[in-house]
Amino acid sequence: MASTDLSGVLQPIEQARGLPNAHYTSDEVYDAERGPLWFSTWAGVCVASEIPQPGDARPLDYLGVPLFVMRGRDGAIRVFQNVCRHRGMILVTEPRRIEGAIRCPYHSWCYSHEGRLVATPHVGGPGQNTHPGIKQEELGLIEVRSHVWMDVVFVNLSGDAPEFAELHAELIERWAEFDVPIYHGGVDSTFQLECRTNWKLAVENYCESYHLPWVHPGLNSYSRLEDHYHIESPGKFGGQGTKVYRQIRGEDGAVFPDFPGLSKKWDTAGEYLTVTPNVMLGVQRDHVFVILLEPRGPRVTLEHIHIYYASPDTSAQLRQKNSDQWKLVFVEDIAVVEGMQAARGAPGFDGGRFSPAMDGPTLLFHQWVASRMQAAPAAAE
Structure with a gap:
């Protein structure tokens, strides 16, 4: 350069x-x-009014970083990296309401609205949905620090801003x-x-x-x-x-x-x-x-x-x-x-x-x- x-x-x-x-x-x-x-x-990525109801999710491209914003069942807005922790598949491809779990379309790993990994079907072999080497409590979605002010959803990707x-x-x-x-x-x-x-x-x-x-x-x-x-x-x-x-x-x-x-x-x-x-x-x-x-x-x-x-x-x-x-x-x-x-x-x-x-x-x-x-x-x- x-x-x-x-x-x-x-x-x-x-x-x-x-x-x-x-x-x-x-x-x-x-x-x-x-x-x-x-x-x-x-930095601002969207407005909260774009995700008005619990379960509403909206994918975003934040300068090349895939994110999605979601309003949980508790009404809280959270921002996650839009990436499955298994093989890195994009999870949310279009704005939509997610009634149940956030499901990866690739191997069907599922996450709660709060980002916890809750299901890993067949991860231990056919019919075996758990494996000792896959610790679900360690593989939740990566949450991005966020704050809502004047309806704007702000994010701090580095996590270390004041x-x-x-x-x-x-x-x-x-x-x-x-x-x-x-x-x-x-x-x-x-x-x-x-x-x-x-x-x-x-x-x-x-x-x-x-x-x-x-x-x-x-x-x-x-x-x-x-x-x-x-x-x-x-x-x-x-x-x-x-x-x-x-x-x-x-x-x-x-x-x-x-x-x-x-x-x-x-x-x-x-x-x-x-x-x-x-x-x-x-x-x-x-x-x-x-x-x-x-x-x-x-x-x-x-x-x-x-x-x-x-x-x-x-x-x-x-x-x-x-x-x-x-x-x-x-x-x-x-x-x-x-x-x-x-x-x-x-x-x-x-x-x-x-x-x-x-x-x-x-x-x-x-x-x-x-x-x-x-x-x-x-x-x-």
Whole structure:
């Protein structure tokens, strides 16, 4: 892998350069990022609303690692490596409800919803379902450390990151008023967008409001550039907020119900943050959205969008209108992030510069990437 010089990224904003092109185009850099940027911290893999009932299971490809998420009979969500402990067969191949045991389709080894190995048919020979050399208590599924917050299922593959509540205590406190039941809007409140871009460019674009007048003229007409402020927490999260949030209204003037107990700030404010590496969140008085970034190599990213409300009973027409409005905004960003991706093929581009007044959260994200990559020199060289 060609070496990349990250020293310029870690300079003060007036002198800093952005990440080198290879961090957006190189398969080798993309592979090297898996450990320091994804596996050793907490990343979002799905939302709990996608597995609403006991027995629901959903397979995932987490940067090449096969996982599945399951809601057990006890209602708890668990994440497992999607691999049978016998010969390494994939266990769950499609989203489905598993009423009984989790059964391997290869040799029918079975696991409980909690991951315990409970059956090994014919393992000791025909009709012999046990063998002294196969200790079932030692061969349960490999569970991946997980945590659910704001309905997002976060995982820490390495198992050694600080507790989620410890690492993100500042953000949890900042949005404590939204720590109430939230209700997924259903099929009209979820959609996917495919972007021919590196996942980091999607984060960088979401971090800042600088582009609003030119990329989002409709949004900027009422939530103007000058109404926005920066939010920066080095190494944890960053983004922007607005002092002007306008509730969407139906033709009859109806609005969504507010979340209960909100302070006056939220009458007119909204905040939009990225929890590194890949969870982009937005909170407003009457709804919340989640964008999960799923990298598909260094040049393609899937965005999984989910919208939530304060009540399970909301107008389908109004939900659809809200979904359409946000989809328009997010689609407007696609040409920008794809354009930046295409530009990363230019050898003369040195990472670019940052506006000291407008690009603080974006540089913060670049520096998070650079510092973690530098802390893992064996992976980054």
